[in-house]
Amino acid sequence: MAHGHHKEQTSEQPKAIIDPVCNKVVEVDEGYGKLHDGELYRFCSKECLDKFDVDPVKYVTKTDATGALK
Numbered sequence: 785m786a787h788g789h790h791k792e793q794t795s796e797q798p799k800a801i802i803d804p805v806c807n808k809v810v811e812v813d814e815g816y817g818k819l820h821d822g823e824l825y826r827f828c829s830k831e832c833l834d835k836f837d838v839d840p841v842k843y844v845t846k847t848d849a850t851g852a853l854k
């Protein structure tokens with residue numbers, strides 16, 4: 785049986801990601817991850833993830849160069 789404990793390359797520095805819901809810094813190895821619109825977001829807690837799930841658009845503020853809101 786495969787153990788599947790894959791050792792990852794450490795050449796890439798793990799980057800902390802900002803939780804878009806509460807703006808807390810979430811380390812890559814903690815919290816919850818969610819792939820939305822091709823981007824990976826991280827959340828400090830299930831609560832934040834749930835909030836995001838309800839209304840992602842509210843939290844995903846793409847800084848558009850044009851500033852045009854659809």
Ligand SMILES: [Zn+2]
Nearest residue numbers: 803806828832
């Ligand atoms: Zn949070």
